[in-house]
Amino acid sequence: MKDNAADQTLCPVARSEALVGDHWTVLVLRELFMGSHHFEELQAQTEATPQMVATRLKKLEADGLVERRVYNKRPLRHQYHLTEKGEAFYPVLLALRAWGETWVKSPKEGRAVNFTHRSCGNPAGLGPVCDSCGKPLRRADLIAKQAAKYQREREARWETFKASR
Amino acid sequence: MKDNAADQTLCPVARSEALVGDHWTVLVLRELFMGSHHFEELQAQTEATPQMVATRLKKLEADGLVERRVYNKRPLRHQYHLTEKGEAFYPVLLALRAWGETWVKSPKEGRAVNFTHRSCGNPAGLGPVCDSCGKPLRRADLIAKQAAKYQREREARWETFKASR
DNA sequence: TCTTGTTACTATGATTTTCATAGCAAGATA
DNA sequence: TATCTTGCTATGAAAATCATAGTAACAAGA
Numbered sequence: 375m376k377d378n379a380a381d382q383t384l385c386p387v388a389r390s391e392a393l394v395g396d397h398w399t400v401l402v403l404r405e406l407f408m409g410s411h412h413f414e415e416l417q418a419q420t421e422a423t424p425q426m427v428a429t430r431l432k433k434l435e436a437d438g439l440v441e442r443r444v445y446n447k448r449p450l451r452h453q454y455h456l457t458e459k460g461e462a463f464y465p466v467l468l469a470l471r472a473w474g475e476t477w478v479k480s481p482k483e484g485r486a487v488n489f490t491h492r493s494c495g496n497p498a499g500l501g502p503v504c505d506s507c508g509k510p511l512r513r514a515d516l517i518a519k520q521a522a523k524y525q526r527e528r529e530a531r532w533e534t535f536k537a538s539r
Numbered sequence: 540m541k542d543n544a545a546d547q548t549l550c551p552v553a554r555s556e557a558l559v560g561d562h563w564t565v566l567v568l569r570e571l572f573m574g575s576h577h578f579e580e581l582q583a584q585t586e587a588t589p590q591m592v593a594t595r596l597k598k599l600e601a602d603g604l605v606e607r608r609v610y611n612k613r614p615l616r617h618q619y620h621l622t623e624k625g626e627a628f629y630p631v632l633l634a635l636r637a638w639g640e641t642w643v644k645s646p647k648e649g650r651a652v653n654f655t656h657r658s659c660g661n662p663a664g665l666g667p668v669c670d671s672c673g674k675p676l677r678r679a680d681l682i683a684k685q686a687a688k689y690q691r692e693r694e695a696r697w698e699t700f701k702a703s704r
Numbered sequence: 705t706c707t708t709g710t711t712a713c714t715a716t717g718a719t720t721t722t723c724a725t726a727g728c729a730a731g732a733t734a
Numbered sequence: 735t736a737t738c739t740t741g742c743t744a745t746g747a748a749a750a751t752c753a754t755a756g757t758a759a760c761a762a763g764a
Binding site: 400404465470471472473476521 | 555686
Binding site for chain 2: 710711712713714715
């Protein structure tokens with residue numbers, strides 16, 4: 375996809391794709407939503423090479439989805455955080471999650487994350503509206519609980535990463 | 540992303556990405572949802588090379604999102620249609636559209652497509668629930684109306700494509 | 705029958721991207 | 735002084751993508 379072509383079309387899907395239509399970009403965004411803010415966490419959990427993460431973060435920053443925050447002056451260290459535009463991408467990931475859980479994974483694998491709907495206190499399901507109360511799901515209203523198996527998977531990735539350097 | 544890694548993770552986002560995490564794949568899916576079913580329509584509207592379309596369609600078929608239907612025996616000709624699994628991907632595109640219209644395009648460009656909610660007869664907005672009646676939006680309940688400007692854009696792409704062969 | 709048109713791709717070689725691996729910089733810690 | 739930590743950058747090989755051209759199988763008109 376040439377940037378050129380994407381700039382000229384009126385299609386919002388093509389326009390979005392020009393910013394986020396990439397494996398690593400989507401996985402980096404997932405990690406930011408999961409609460410990883412450090413370069414090495416993003417690298418470990420996406421299993422990307424450092425260049426892949428670095429180029430994606432630079433593009434995401436240039437496109438206004440991510441901002442760098444200094445958390446340590448000497449040596450200079452940054453954290454990566456979602457901007458409002460980045461946060462607004464959440465429904466796309468939620469929809470992708472719902473499709474993946476339903477159509478890509480086998481049911482017996484179990485969900486990676488389960489959400490409780492804060493405003494009604496019950497399981498939220500896969501969305502876009504709450505399984506229990508029927509209201510639209512907003513990120514702020516969701517309490518995420520990782521499955522034990524998924525938590526172990528993530529811990530294992532972190533250990534493997536640390537062991538390799 | 541190695542298929543290997545994607546097969547092993549419990550994360551539904553990563554698992555989905557292994558199937559549809561690609562510029563051309565998403566654009567091909569968009570076209571199928573727009574009602575294009577012929578190879579050349581897909582090629583013209585995505586502005587991809589024929590190999591890109593061919594490889595993506597083969598992968599989508601192998602992954603069960605798309606099926607080929609014979610519409611002409613001699614010479615043998617196929618149409619491409621979404622399966623149930625492919626149709627189920629719609630909410631992801633709808634969410635991507637909403638994000639693109641809100642955060643990527645400038646408001647004065649105008650929407651590419653506007654939806655009317657069949658069950659209430661009013662504009663549906665950007666979803667995931669109807670702007671007018673608040674019910675969740677299902678694809679079957681949406682009446683799409685392309686903006687004149689977008690329609691011209693698509694016609695122009697088709698003309699350009701035909702002229703180039 | 706000969707030529708041109710239609711649809712759906714496949715082939716080819718140059719360019720670009722990605723990958724695995726290694727390395728570096730700027731301090732902190734021991 | 736040496737090693738550790740964090741966050742990247744550099745390098746060359748491998749793979750994907752691109753533009754361009756061509757092929758296959760038939761239809762339809764001159």
